[in-house]
Amino acid sequence: MGNRVTREDFEWVYTEQPHTQRRKEILAKYPEIKTLMGPDPHLKWIVSGMVFLQLLACYLVKDLPWKWIFFWAYAFGGCINHSLTLAIHDISHNVAFGNKQAKWNRWFAVFANLPIGIPYSASFKKYHIDHHRYLGGDSLDVDIPTDFEGWFFCTPLRKLLWLFLQPLFYSLRPLYVNPKAITRMEILNALVQFSIDLIIYYLWGLKPVIYLIAGTILCLGFHPISGHFIAEHYMFLKGYETYSYYGPLNWLTFNVGYHMEHHDFPSIPGCRLPMVKKIAAEYYDNLPHHQSWIRVLWDFVFDDTLGPYSRVKRLCKLAKES
Numbered sequence: 001m002g003n004r005v006t007r008e009d010f011e012w013v014y015t016e017q018p019h020t021q022r023r024k025e026i027l028a029k030y031p032e033i034k035t036l037m038g039p040d041p042h043l044k045w046i047v048s049g050m051v052f053l054q055l056l057a058c059y060l061v062k063d064l065p066w067k068w069i070f071f072w073a074y075a076f077g078g079c080i081n082h083s084l085t086l087a088i089h090d091i092s093h094n095v096a097f098g099n100k101q102a103k104w105n106r107w108f109a110v111f112a113n114l115p116i117g118i119p120y121s122a123s124f125k126k127y128h129i130d131h132h133r134y135l136g137g138d139s140l141d142v143d144i145p146t147d148f149e150g151w152f153f154c155t156p157l158r159k160l161l162w163l164f165l166q167p168l169f170y171s172l173r174p175l176y177v178n179p180k181a182i183t184r185m186e187i188l189n190a191l192v193q194f195s196i197d198l199i200i201y202y203l204w205g206l207k208p209v210i211y212l213i214a215g216t217i218l219c220l221g222f223h224p225i226s227g228h229f230i231a232e233h234y235m236f237l238k239g240y241e242t243y244s245y246y247g248p249l250n251w252l253t254f255n256v257g258y259h260m261e262h263h264d265f266p267s268i269p270g271c272r273l274p275m276v277k278k279i280a281a282e283y284y285d286n287l288p289h290h291q292s293w294i295r296v297l298w299d300f301v302f303d304d305t306l307g308p309y310s311r312v313k314r315l316c317k318l319a320k321e322s
Contacts, residue, residue: 007305010150010313011235017135017314019242019263026264026280033265033279039098040090040269043254047087047096047112050080054115058200058208066207070218073211078219079252081116081212085124085220086253086270088112092125095269110189114196117213122189127174132266136233136241137316142174143233150309159301160222162308166229167220225249227293230300232259234310237288241312244277245290257293260284 027033057077061069088109090096097104109121127142134140145153149169153162162169174180201209220226231245245257255270256262261277261284268276277284290296300306 007150007307007309010144010309010311011238011241013136013241013312013314015314017241017263019135022283023264026276026283030279033268033276036272036275037265037267038095038269040095040271042271043087043090043096043269044108047084047091047108050084050087051112051115054080054212055200058204058211061211062204062208064207069207069211070214073215074218074223076215077115077211078215078217078223079225081216082219082223082225083252083254084112084116085120085216086256088121088124089128089256090254090270091121092128093266093269095267099267106185110192113189113193115212116216117193117197117209118216119186119190119193122183122185123174126180126183126186127178130178132263134316135263136312136314138313139178140316140318142177144177144311144313145169145308146173146177150307153308156301159307163226163230163297163301164221166222166226167217170220222297224294224297225253227296228253228256228259231257231290231293231296233312234300234306235312236290236296236299236306236310240288243289244284244287245293245296247291247293249293257290260287260289 054077057072057080061072064072091105091109091112094102094105096108106122106125109125113119113121130137131141131143136144149162153159197209197212200212228245228249231243233242235241236243242260242263244260247257250257255273258270258273258277261273262268262270265273265276
């Protein structure tokens with residue numbers, strides 16, 4: 001349990017990310033894929049149902065003993081909240097109402113944020129565009145761990161701890177790696193979120209608030225669904241920096257497992273990503289992919305060649321804003 005991993009730095013590459021070129025090739029060969037772009041008409045209804053389901057759960061758990069608050073937070077509420085963070089991921093690409101209704105997407109993401117308990121959606125949007133534009137970019141892609149994380153979390157026990165602390169690192173890392181000014185939308189996101197938290201506290205007490213926030217923290221940490229954090233971009237095979245997962249948990253996560261396809265076509269909603277794989281099968285079928293997020297977590301913890309350093313990094317020039 002105490003052996004250090006052999007990797008002592010990130011995998012530095014000096015090529016552009018592969019998604020740009022593959023997107024061009026696929027669109028040239030299969031222009032019909034463009035018809036898959038655009039809003040998902042069902043997303044707003046699915047997300048609304050999940051939000052109201054969590055509000056109902058708040059009422060149902062208000063008198064439960066604390067041990068059951070945390071049990072249901074991990075086993076049920078946190079799964080819904082993690083799924084909502086991935087809905088917010090989709091919404092950040094304007095697939096709820098389309099590119100022409102950007103403000104509707106922003107405010108709907110704030111609505112989807114409500115059961116999460118902590119303001120998240122506006123900050124996520126601010127940084128996620130960089131993750132796509134500068135995938136692996138040094139000091140630009142805040143999805144990549146810091147050097148400290150790579151150096152310290154290098155044994156099975158420490159990597160396990162790192163997985164538990166994922167929500168902490170994901171929220172604080174951007175402030176260290178690539179700090180940006182607080183936006184008006186972030187302030188509004190926080191005001192709306194904390195107002196709803198206070199209303200829930202006033203109506204039903206502290207337990208429902210803890211149920212929501214604990215579920216978010218627990219299920220964004222060490223949880224089967226959280227396997228997607230590691231599966232998406234950690235380098236399980238040299239030369240491959242993005243991986244898809246085609247297993248059943250995609251049903252709960254808005255097809256975030258189709259991650260290779262998503263980075264190739266970020267404007268296509270998750271519900272249509274399987275169609276991308278079907279149409280352009282020869283581009284995806286032979287790429288390495290994952291079959292189990294639980295296996296991903298197991299391998300990450302116990303394989304000495306894997307750790308927070310197992311990421312591709314590149315130097316990127318800042319794109320000019322239009």
